[in-house]
Amino acid sequence: MFQNIGEILILFWRTFVALPLAWRQRRKVMDQLLDIGNGSLLMVCILALFIGGVLALQTGPVLVERGLSFVLGGMVGLSICKELAPVMLAILIAGRSGSAMSAEIGSMRVYEEIDALRTMNIDPVIYLVLPRMLAIALALPALVVFAIPVGWLGGALVSAFNSSIAVSFDAFFDDLRQVVEVGDVCNGLFKSFVFALAIGIISCHQGLITRGGPRGIGRSVTKAVVNSIVSILILDYFLTRFLIYVQK
Amino acid sequence: MNPPAQPDPNVTVEVRNLHKSFRGDEVLKGISFDVGAGEIFAIMGPSGSGKSVLLRHIIGLEKPDQGEILIQGESICTPHIRDKFRMAMVFQSGALLTSLTVAENVGIYLTEHRLYPADEIARIVSEKLEAVGLKGEEERMPNELSGGMQKRVAIARALVMDPQLVLFDEPTSELDPLMAVAVGSEILKLNQRTHATTIVVTHDRSLVFGIARRVAMITDGEMLCVGTPDELQRNPDPRIQTFIHAEIPASLPEIQPR
Numbered sequence: 140m141f142q143n144i145g146e147i148l149i150l151f152w153r154t155f156v157a158l159p160l161a162w163r164q165r166r167k168v169m170d171q172l173l174d175i176g177n178g179s180l181l182m183v184c185i186l187a188l189f190i191g192g193v194l195a196l197q198t199g200p201v202l203v204e205r206g207l208s209f210v211l212g213g214m215v216g217l218s219i220c221k222e223l224a225p226v227m228l229a230i231l232i233a234g235r236s237g238s239a240m241s242a243e244i245g246s247m248r249v250y251e252e253i254d255a256l257r258t259m260n261i262d263p264v265i266y267l268v269l270p271r272m273l274a275i276a277l278a279l280p281a282l283v284v285f286a287i288p289v290g291w292l293g294g295a296l297v298s299a300f301n302s303s304i305a306v307s308f309d310a311f312f313d314d315l316r317q318v319v320e321v322g323d324v325c326n327g328l329f330k331s332f333v334f335a336l337a338i339g340i341i342s343c344h345q346g347l348i349t350r351g352g353p354r355g356i357g358r359s360v361t362k363a364v365v366n367s368i369v370s371i372l373i374l375d376y377f378l379t380r381f382l383i384y385v386q387k
Numbered sequence: 388m389n390p391p392a393q394p395d396p397n398v399t400v401e402v403r404n405l406h407k408s409f410r411g412d413e414v415l416k417g418i419s420f421d422v423g424a425g426e427i428f429a430i431m432g433p434s435g436s437g438k439s440v441l442l443r444h445i446i447g448l449e450k451p452d453q454g455e456i457l458i459q460g461e462s463i464c465t466p467h468i469r470d471k472f473r474m475a476m477v478f479q480s481g482a483l484l485t486s487l488t489v490a491e492n493v494g495i496y497l498t499e500h501r502l503y504p505a506d507e508i509a510r511i512v513s514e515k516l517e518a519v520g521l522k523g524e525e526e527r528m529p530n531e532l533s534g535g536m537q538k539r540v541a542i543a544r545a546l547v548m549d550p551q552l553v554l555f556d557e558p559t560s561e562l563d564p565l566m567a568v569a570v571g572s573e574i575l576k577l578n579q580r581t582h583a584t585t586i587v588v589t590h591d592r593s594l595v596f597g598i599a600r601r602v603a604m605i606t607d608g609e610m611l612c613v614g615t616p617d618e619l620q621r622n623p624d625p626r627i628q629t630f631i632h633a634e635i636p637a638s639l640p641e642i643q644p645r
Binding site: 163243247250251252254255256257258259260261266 | 443446447448469470474475476478480482483484485486495496499500501544548
């Protein structure tokens with residue numbers, strides 16, 4: 140495990156050092172951006188809508204029962220933008236795009252395509268890892284920007300139309316506006332940026348160390364997704380602590 | 388990235404006492420030989436004898452446990468050696484990038500190293516594809532090509548590099564006899580045109596005796612002999628004789644039903 144962490148850090152550093160060459164890879168970055176961003180947008184909106192809805196559904200009746208219905212908008216709003224949107228979307232992207240990255244790079248590794256690149260003096264970090272890292276680091280925060288209002292909308296719809304909650308649209312968004320600040324949204328975007336880097340580097344690394352044919356590719360994909368999700372949840376705790384500390 | 392190396396003459400290859408083990412299994416046991424500049428050198432041996440591993444060491448894809456490989460006197464492990472010498476390898480599978488078209492595959496070296504403008508790259512790619520008999524196939528994807536065509540695309544990709552050293556891993560495996568002859572003559576033409584030092588790993592006897600100036604015979608990771616094809620045929624070692632004269636008998640012994 141420690142060897143893997145070391146390799147991942149080295150790969151991350153090599154990708155960071157290669158950043159000045161990113162302009163040359165712009166076509167590949169655009170392709171990846173389309174795949175990660177456009178390809179996931181509908182899924183992200185559906186996910187956010189239902190997360191907002193279920194959050195309102197779970198907490199709304201309890202708050203109403205205690206006469207606290209006026210805090211529902213703020214609570215749902217804060218939870219969505221600071222926690223649920225970045226974390227749930229990162230998990231979705233780890234499953235959708237992280238798996239694709241590790242499978243693609245892993246299959247290139249198994250079928251000697253990466254060796255062929257090396258013999259041509261083409262660095263796989265610049266050719267394969269850099270465009271994917273850039274694309275995911277741009278796409279995930281952008282998706283979170285879409286997911287946050289959709290999540291709020293989901294929460295507001297359930298609050299308005301569920302008879303056991305019955306908090307109006309206006310009341311929901313009035314409270315949300317009072318509680319949620321731009322800094323809270325930025326908080327979520329920063330988290331999603333860090334999660335994106337983690338997903339990208341873990342998935343690319345797993346692809347690059349793939350061994351042993353189709354079975355090895357399958358193993359790599361599983362490891363990439365599981366390790367990404369575990370990392371997201373661990374990072375989430377420490378990032379939250381860090382952001383609370385910074386905001387004080 | 389750096390432009391192609393200086394227009395050096397073709398390079399020599401020296402392999403010195405090469406050892407390699409994978410998980411305790413010794414695959415190469417002290418292999419040594421020299422390849423002269425511009426020479427076509429074949430490495431022959433049965434499947435699983437360590438030929439491809441040896442080739443991967445020569446191109447620098449594997450690091451030896453012991454021993455060294457010198458390209459024009461410089462260790463292959465020297466940093467940036469690929470900036471100094473243009474070395475190409477044609478993989479057994481072709482190793483074409485499946486997400487790129489034939490033209491993109493052939494031109495990838497020039498594109499990624501930004502050696503020429505796009506229209507010049509397109510012209511060079513077209514010229515090299517014509518040289519391997521694949522003109523007009525530029526826009527096809529590798530998975531739409533036969534095994535033989537994929538190998539020829541891989542040869543075109545190597546040609547584009549204008550290599551000083553070119554390695555072929557089992558270039559005629561999985562090919563029908565006519566295609567094998569075509570690939571063999573491509574290797575000869577490439578050598579005559581560029582005078583690139585050429586190392587061919589194969590167990591195809593007709594290819595070895597048809598194109599190689601010298602041959603090394605490897606069995607179980609050990610070097611049995613190095614010499615001209617004639618010397619190999621005259622070598623009394625029974626392992627060599629068995630390998631180069633192995634034939635399927637005209638009539639197989641009848642299998643009696645139980």
